[in-house]
Amino acid sequence: MKYCSECANPVELMVPAGDNRPRYVCTHCATVHYQNPKMVLGTIPVWERDGEVRVLLCRRAIEPRYGYWTLPAGFMENNETTADAAERETQEEAGANITLGPLFALLNVKHVHQVHMFYLATLRDLDFAPGEESLDVKMFTESEIPWDELAFPTIHTTLECFFADRARMLEGGSYGFHTQDITRPMRGDS
Amino acid sequence: MKYCSECANPVELMVPAGDNRPRYVCTHCATVHYQNPKMVLGTIPVWERDGEVRVLLCRRAIEPRYGYWTLPAGFMENNETTADAAERETQEEAGANITLGPLFALLNVKHVHQVHMFYLATLRDLDFAPGEESLDVKMFTESEIPWDELAFPTIHTTLECFFADRARMLEGGSYGFHTQDITRPMRGDS
Ligand SMILES: [Zn+2]
Ligand SMILES: [Zn+2]
Numbered sequence: 001m002k003y004c005s006e007c008a009n010p011v012e013l014m015v016p017a018g019d020n021r022p023r024y025v026c027t028h029c030a031t032v033h034y035q036n037p038k039m040v041l042g043t044i045p046v047w048e049r050d051g052e053v054r055v056l057l058c059r060r061a062i063e064p065r066y067g068y069w070t071l072p073a074g075f076m077e078n079n080e081t082t083a084d085a086a087e088r089e090t091q092e093e094a095g096a097n098i099t100l101g102p103l104f105a106l107l108n109v110k111h112v113h114q115v116h117m118f119y120l121a122t123l124r125d126l127d128f129a130p131g132e133e134s135l136d137v138k139m140f141t142e143s144e145i146p147w148d149e150l151a152f153p154t155i156h157t158t159l160e161c162f163f164a165d166r167a168r169m170l171e172g173g174s175y176g177f178h179t180q181d182i183t184r185p186m187r188g189d190s
Numbered sequence: 191m192k193y194c195s196e197c198a199n200p201v202e203l204m205v206p207a208g209d210n211r212p213r214y215v216c217t218h219c220a221t222v223h224y225q226n227p228k229m230v231l232g233t234i235p236v237w238e239r240d241g242e243v244r245v246l247l248c249r250r251a252i253e254p255r256y257g258y259w260t261l262p263a264g265f266m267e268n269n270e271t272t273a274d275a276a277e278r279e280t281q282e283e284a285g286a287n288i289t290l291g292p293l294f295a296l297l298n299v300k301h302v303h304q305v306h307m308f309y310l311a312t313l314r315d316l317d318f319a320p321g322e323e324s325l326d327v328k329m330f331t332e333s334e335i336p337w338d339e340l341a342f343p344t345i346h347t348t349l350e351c352f353f354a355d356r357a358r359m360l361e362g363g364s365y366g367f368h369t370q371d372i373t374r375p376m377r378g379d380s
Contacts, residue, residue, distance in 0.1 A: 001195040005192060005223070006191075007193070033195070036268065037266055037268055038226045039226070039227060039229065075224070076226060077227075078225055078227055079303070081371050082305060082369075083371075102369070103296065106272070106296075108273075110270060132208070179272075179293055181271050181273075
């Protein structure tokens with residue numbers, strides 16, 4: 001940020017009176033331009049038949065992490081809820097028809113000013129297809145997950161938590177709600 | 191937003207190519223200025239002695255909702271986690287020393303482009319005191335809660351969920367994780 005979005009004069013990075021952090025402050029109209037973390041919303045689309053569980057992943061057609069696999073997810077927009085955003089991204093990136101379940105994971109990615117959230121979701125049919133931001137959309141059993149070709153640490157963590165919960169469910173457990181801080185950096189996760 | 195924060199030329203509200211929503215786009219450098227929802231983080235500071243549960247509330251010294259009661263909460267900042275933000279706001283507004291518990295509620299307030307989250311917290315001592323943004327800080331039992339003088343619908347909902355869980359805990363239940371969409375408007379909750 002170089003200029004004030006209200007009056008077009010230059011901004012300066014300074015600590016406003018009564019504050020304790022540097023902010024972009026307009027040198028002319030004194031507007032303080034706050035910057036806040038963003039939410040990334042997605043789903044874990046699940047297809048379960050004959051005791052076999054498959055999860056839908058998308059292969060990214062855009063940077064960062066072109067060609068790597070991800071759960072359908074993207075930035076939450078104004079005028080939608082977290083659930084709206086998760087459903088929209090699943091439709092846009094995977095063309096998938098889902099029934100949304102409960103919130104499954106909330107992951108802080110402090111170093112890129114993001115909070116990632118994933119909802120459980122059930123695929124209603126197999127009529128999915130890659131959207132403009134995906135090269136491919138495919139279902140994977142646990143043993144087929146391309147662990148070394150996942151796009152972001154939050155995808156890795158969410159899938160780990162998901163399959164751990166599934167294993168516990170064989171012994172009568174149920175899905176949990178998972179919160180975690182992601183500190184491992186990964187090329188291109190900004 | 192009237193001017194581009196990168197080049198100071200006027201912005202126009204338009205749907206960029208390949209997009210489906212109006213955005214502020216620079217007429218000169220073509221930068222698209224996205225606007226995203228913000229997170230508000232807070233705590234439910236609990237003091238429990240001799241089977242009696244009390245919750246700490248702050249009386250707001252700032253607009254909106256000056257003079258009304260709230261749980262300590264405020265906008266999450268860059269370079270902090272949701273838990274960091276909840277602890278910081280509790281310290282800033284109530285001067286309270288807490289041990290943070292699990293995330294308790296996530297509430298969508300779509301019409302003001304906000305997501306509010308509240309963590310459970312245990313007061314470590316009674317050395318709390320109003321910060322600059324509070325007129326007063328006080329503990330309340332369930333029957334003392336000033337339901338008609340609460341600042342925001344999300345405070346109302348979170349306290350309702352909290353005391354409902356407490357009632358269920360008498361019969362062996364435990365705290366849940368609550369998600370809800372807040373649609374009721376309230377004067378000044380923007
Ligand atoms: Zn200005
Ligand atoms: Zn520009």
